[in-house]
Amino acid sequence: MTSPVRIHSESAVLQPPHSTGFTESSLALLKREDGIVQSSEMLEHKASDRGLYLSCFDMLFTEDAAWLVRVTDAPAAAGARLEPEQCPVIDSPGLGASPLSPTLEEQVEERSLEQVQSLVVGEVLKDIETACKLLNITPDPMEWNCGNVQKWLLWTEHLYRLPQVGKAFQDLDGKDLCSMSEEDFRQRSPQCSETLHAHLDIWKSAAWMKERCSGGETRMREGEELWSEADSSCSGQPIHLWQFLRELLLKPHSYGRCIRWLNKEKGIFKIEDSAHVARLWGLRKNRPAMNYDKLSRSIRQYYKKGIIRKPDVSQRLVYQFVHPV
DNA sequence: GACAGGATGTA
């Protein structure tokens, strides 16, 4: 099926592998991520409420991607409406209306879907943004050096519980990585090629979207705003441990399994997986030998400074921000 | 294994 919608500019340096920006495997990968699955379920639920039976991901990431064009390139979207055979099947009155003059109901449905779709994309961008902060790398894989590639690999291993594959890619920088086909990935890492390739696709697509959106566009939606969100990693100052911990805590969808609030109002949090948090901190600071013993020593340095303390009722792995956000 | 805190090194 060919798409009438081209969301890629011919001049774009980095082009996603498909016209949608997301390959089938990267979509499958997206579905595996908790928050995205939630968003997807939300959308599917919403769709079923309205008599739609098209999967949200089919809607969102199949080749039409008209919503994406609307978000990023509204004027160009004028000719980007779906051809009739590509439209989602909608079991509702008014279906017989001419595709050239959608009914009010169709327009309302479309708008609702667009809103949820932009939420899903927002989640993807948010995850990437968080990873960039934690790893101190740029979101565009094309700009990565070999060290950045290794960090990204470590990150992807962590995210998808993959075996260590860094050695197989140790001689590659971002440009090399981006030019690799899935078969190239398979040759270097037969076990993880699909996941790695798909995950890289997501990053490439996000980078492409960001590049596309930053070209003088004044229109801002949720996902895009996230890229320009001011945070500790944008200040040029090295991140402090307490800031890092707070950032993890503020992304429960991504890190809730290793650190979470026990009482957000009081700033009380629990480190659920000490080794994991330490590894993330080590990644962020380029300290491969980081462990919880060292990390906790740094946390204890905050006791004197009045930044973090143990709660009144001391518990293992539970700390408290003295000045909760 | 978590915790507390001293000592020292480093950028």
Next chain:
DNA sequence: TACATCCTGTC
């Protein structure tokens, strides 16, 4: 200054 590292000791 803000850790990172190593250490001793306690629970």
